[in-house]
Amino acid sequence: MNPDMQLSFGLCLVFILLEPFAIAGLALINTGLGRSRSAAQAITTALCVVSTAALVYFVCGFAAAGSPLFIWFGGSGKSVLEPAMFFFRGAGVLTLVVAIFGVFSVGLSSLIPIGASADRLRLGAACASAGLFAALTYPVFSFFSWHSRAGLFGTGSVGFLDSGGSGFINVVGGLTALSVAWILGPRQGKYPPKGMPAAIPAHNQVFVLFGCMLAGVGWLGLNSAGAMLYTSIRPEGAVLVIINTTFAAAAAALTSAVTTRIRFRRPDASLIANGWMAGLVASSAGCAVLKPAAAIITGIVAGVLVVLSVEWFELHLRIDDPCGSISVHAVCGIWGLLAVGIFAGSGAQFTAQIVGIATLLGFIFPLTYGLNWTLNRFIPYRVSLDGERQGLDLHELGADAYPEFVVHADEFLQR
Amino acid sequence: MNAAGLPTLYRDYGLRILNRHSTVNMKLGGFLLLLAGWAIVVTALAILHGHVVAAFVYAGFGVEILGLMLVFRGHLPASGDEE
Numbered sequence: 269m270n271p272d273m274q275l276s277f278g279l280c281l282v283f284i285l286l287e288p289f290a291i292a293g294l295a296l297i298n299t300g301l302g303r304s305r306s307a308a309q310a311i312t313t314a315l316c317v318v319s320t321a322a323l324v325y326f327v328c329g330f331a332a333a334g335s336p337l338f339i340w341f342g343g344s345g346k347s348v349l350e351p352a353m354f355f356f357r358g359a360g361v362l363t364l365v366v367a368i369f370g371v372f373s374v375g376l377s378s379l380i381p382i383g384a385s386a387d388r389l390r391l392g393a394a395c396a397s398a399g400l401f402a403a404l405t406y407p408v409f410s411f412f413s414w415h416s417r418a419g420l421f422g423t424g425s426v427g428f429l430d431s432g433g434s435g436f437i438n439v440v441g442g443l444t445a446l447s448v449a450w451i452l453g454p455r456q457g458k459y460p461p462k463g464m465p466a467a468i469p470a471h472n473q474v475f476v477l478f479g480c481m482l483a484g485v486g487w488l489g490l491n492s493a494g495a496m497l498y499t500s501i502r503p504e505g506a507v508l509v510i511i512n513t514t515f516a517a518a519a520a521a522l523t524s525a526v527t528t529r530i531r532f533r534r535p536d537a538s539l540i541a542n543g544w545m546a547g548l549v550a551s552s553a554g555c556a557v558l559k560p561a562a563a564i565i566t567g568i569v570a571g572v573l574v575v576l577s578v579e580w581f582e583l584h585l586r587i588d589d590p591c592g593s594i595s596v597h598a599v600c601g602i603w604g605l606l607a608v609g610i611f612a613g614s615g616a617q618f619t620a621q622i623v624g625i626a627t628l629l630g631f632i633f634p635l636t637y638g639l640n641w642t643l644n645r646f647i648p649y650r651v652s653l654d655g656e657r658q659g660l661d662l663h664e665l666g667a668d669a670y671p672e673f674v675v676h677a678d679e680f681l682q683r
Numbered sequence: 684m685n686a687a688g689l690p691t692l693y694r695d696y697g698l699r700i701l702n703r704h705s706t707v708n709m710k711l712g713g714f715l716l717l718l719a720g721w722a723i724v725v726t727a728l729a730i731l732h733g734h735v736v737a738a739f740v741y742a743g744f745g746v747e748i749l750g751l752m753l754v755f756r757g758h759l760p761a762s763g764d765e766e
Contacts, residue, residue: 450758585758586760616737619737622741622744626720626721626743626744627721627725629720629751630722630747630750631717631721634714634718
């Protein structure tokens, strides 16, 4: 390994080690935006889901995705389901770096559906769904994403560009979140027969906002490592990645604050948090190639988009997504992919991005919906009505997250 | 009894079954359109060259948008189905 390569390798490893902060941040956001009676179950589910996804990815996910090393080193690529790569067998230290990046990425991605299914998804079903996700859904699009740079799905010499994972982490997770939310249906009492949907507020905004800050740190590592691995940037290129990621998130958070101020007369904390996350998500695809001004515009659009999208999904499409996961990760992820085509290239790049989005919507979405629908037949996803009323902490874990708090009034309503 | 001579309960039950069938068909149709759109995109990439590829890619993407609209419509709860 020459000194340049050694520097890249070390730096890439440091960036990868920041990724768990993104996982911790998302877990805190999901927990804070849920109900207090399901808080312990939410964070336990996050831990179990990440563990399941990591182990399944180790067993067969990485093999299914194929090694992307051919992009980095210009060698020949591995084919899908390469037998030598099950259990990371035969992997050298450089391949293991890519594999570890994949392990954290699949963990982060598998947490996204947990946000959309908060307060009603069983722990066992969440783990089973995460297992399927890590074994099939995530690797399939990773394979597409990595190999398209080598011309497999590219248009001419231009391939689909997604450095930090707007598509292969966020949109894949967001579309799975949409599927799971549809399969589960809304929480009890969310949509009364007449009138507006009931507002079920977040139980801990401090968790949510602190989760955003943690996720920001994690995203800097995620985008930088992704850009080094998949866009082959040199170590000094990481500076641009960090600038773009930070500016996009900042612009998106402020824009969503202004948008909520205009629409609801005062800034809304949970939507500002969603705005920050939307900026991070949208910045991922083009973090290595966009100019800072373009990254800021990407963030501004994401900040407006997420507020309108959360409202649209809740009021018009009647999808109960307590954490706004579908809007943040699917809608703003798609916007991030489009932004690369708009700001960073020619017409051919735009077409390549459309090919990527078309694959996400036309193949990954039916695949993940079908897998989750089938799994739901064998392992029912939704808790019983009594369990939901009681709270998932007591129902599934046998103990509350906040045992000294006053219990909820509606538990004493006459049935 | 209603005007058609059917008990109202049966009529409502029949309407609900019909409604369920139509939403299932709508979801299925939507997902098939999504897959068909993707097939157009991939086929265009595989067998065509030059500027015509982009035209077919956008056409396939348009088919997917139609499919997506149908899937969303199929998942909208019918009035009275909600809690």
